[in-house]
Amino acid sequence: xxxxxxxxxxIGFIITVLSLAAFMSEGMIATKKVTSKxxxxxxxVIELFTSEGCSSCPPAGELLAKLQQEAQGKPVYILAYxxxxxxxxxxxxxxxxxxxxxxxxxxxxxxxxxxxxxxVIVNGKAEFVGSxxxxxxxxxxxxxxAKSAATLTLQAHQDGEKLQVQYQSAGAARGSKLLINIVxxxxxxNVDRGENAGRSLTxxxxxxxxxxxxxxxTGTGSATIVLPKGFNNKNWEILGLIQDQSNGEISAAAKAxxxxxxxxxx
Numbered sequence: 001x002x003x004x005x006x007x008x009x010x011i012g013f014i015i016t017v018l019s020l021a022a023f024m025s026e027g028m029i030a031t032k033k034v035t036s037k038x039x040x041x042x043x044x045v046i047e048l049f050t051s052e053g054c055s056s057c058p059p060a061g062e063l064l065a066k067l068q069q070e071a072q073g074k075p076v077y078i079l080a081y082x083x084x085x086x087x088x089x090x091x092x093x094x095x096x097x098x099x100x101x102x103x104x105x106x107x108x109x110x111x112x113x114x115x116x117x118x119x120v121i122v123n124g125k126a127e128f129v130g131s132x133x134x135x136x137x138x139x140x141x142x143x144x145x146a147k148s149a150a151t152l153t154l155q156a157h158q159d160g161e162k163l164q165v166q167y168q169s170a171g172a173a174r175g176s177k178l179l180i181n182i183v184x185x186x187x188x189x190n191v192d193r194g195e196n197a198g199r200s201l202t203x204x205x206x207x208x209x210x211x212x213x214x215x216x217x218t219g220t221g222s223a224t225i226v227l228p229k230g231f232n233n234k235n236w237e238i239l240g241l242i243q244d245q246s247n248g249e250i251s252a253a254a255k256a257x258x259x260x261x262x263x264x265x266x
Contacts, residue, residue, distance in 0.1 A: 041075065041147070041148065042075065042143055042144040042145050042146045042147065042148065043075035043076070043077065043123075043143065043144065043148060043252075043253050044075070044076045044077070044122060044123060044139070044140040044143040044144055045077045045078075045079070045122065045123050045124070045241060045250050045253050046064070046067065046076065046077070046078045046079070046120060046121075046122055046136065046140065047079045047080075047081060047120065047121045047122075047124075048060055048061075048064050048078075048079070048080045048081065048118060048119070048120050048130050049081050049083055049100065049103075049104045049115070049117055049118065049119045049120075049121075049130075050080055050081070050082055050083070050117055050118045050130065051082055051083050051084075051085075051086035051087075051093050051096065051117050052082070052086075052091060052093040052094075052095070052096075052189055052191055052194070052196060052201060053086030053087065053089055053090060053091045053092075053093060053194040053195060053196065054086055054117045054118065054195060054196075055195035055196055056117065056118060056131070057117055057118045057130070057196075058196065058199070058201060059118075059130075059131040060118030060120070060129075060130030060131045061080070061118075061201065061202070061203055061204070063130070063131055063133055063136070064078055064080060064130075064204055064205065065202065065204045067136075067140075068204050068205060074144075075144065075253075076140060076144075077239055077241075077253045077255060078204070078205040079181055079183065079205055079207050079239065080203060080204065080205045080206050080207060081097075081100035081103060081104065081207050081210075082095040082096040082097065082100060082203075082206065082207075083096060083097075083100050083101040083104055083117060084096040084097060084098050084100070084101050085101050086117070086194075089194060089195075090193045090194035090195070090197075091191055091192070091193045091194030091195075091196070091197070094189065095187070095189075095203065095206050095208070097207075097210075099210055100207065100210070103210070104119065106248070107121055107124070107127065107248055110124070110247055110248030111125075111126070111127055111248065113127050117130070118130025118131060120132075120136055121248075122136065122139040122140065122143060123139075123143050123249065123250045124243055124244075124247075124248040124249045124250040125143075125248075125249055125250075126139055148251060148252055149171045149251060150169060150170065150171035150172045150173075150176075150242050150251035150252040151169060151170045151171055151252055152167065152168070152169045152178075152240055152242055152252040152253065152254040153167065153168045153169070153254065154166070154167050154238065154240050154254045154255075154256045155167070155256070156238045156256040158227075158233060161226065161227050161231075162224055162225065162226055162227060163182070163224070163225045163227055163238070164222065164223075164224055165180055165222060165223045165224075165225060165238065165240075166220075166221075166222045167213070167220065167221060167222070167223070167240060168219060168220045169215060169219040169220075169242055169252065170219050171251070171252075172215060172219065172242045172244075172251055172252065173244045173246070173249075173251065175244070175245050175246060176215055176242050176243060176244050176245060176251065177212050177213060177214055177215060177242075177243055177245055178212070178213040178214075178215055178221075178223075178240055178241070178242055179210060179211070179212050179213075179240065179241040179242075179243055180210070180211045180212075180213065180223060180225060180238065180239075180240050181207050181209070181210055181238070181239045181240070181241070182207070182208050182209035182210075182211075182225065182227065182228060182231070182236065182238060183205055183206065183207055183208065183236060183237050183238070183239055184205075184206045184208050184228075184230075184235065184236055185204060185205065185206075185235050185236060185237060186202065186203065186204050186235065187202075187203050187206055188200060188201065188202050188203070189201050189203070208228040208231075208236075209225065209226075209227075209228050211223060211225050215242075237255060237256070238255065238256045239253065239254070239255045239256075240253065240254050240255075240256075241253050
């Protein structure tokens, strides 16, 4: 795998090398209101950086789906960020976003780590090859037994094509920020070109919008988010993270499902 500094080399070469290394390592009108709270117990946030143009990524996506199924009722939060630096190599990932590539590069700086696909970050503290199931499971177990110093409460109020989010946090490190993810729970794509040509791919927990909010001294505030095209209140969810901007560590997470009932996250 190549380091971040090596990104000055031709992007096609770098992506291919990193991908091989990773492989080898192996509605709208209704108004809803929900509340989700972290209570200081352990939790695990799994962030996958992936692309439909990467042949090593489907196994990581399958692992993500398995973990998502097993995580029902547990404080495990899963996010899939589709990066855009594969798009010039034969197939444009419709879920990709340059902001997610920037987020992955920031993790490279925070963790002094290489960036590649598929790559998983757990609680902003450690990175793994996205298909390395034993390592990822061990990291999740460790984080679930750890103590969280911060708390987060989210209230999401859908109003037409916008989402009003009120939040309250406590115990976050100075300079931390709130990251609000708009997540599509599941989608399928038929890939016509590139390394996955001819394959039908199923994705889970796809981040479709990421908005960052600064935390004031009281830890409370609100945000207005324009909802992505195709949004509905059944197959999408809102996930908030409190992240230390000095080292990338995530100190709290809370999810608010857009359903008719209240849900609580830890």
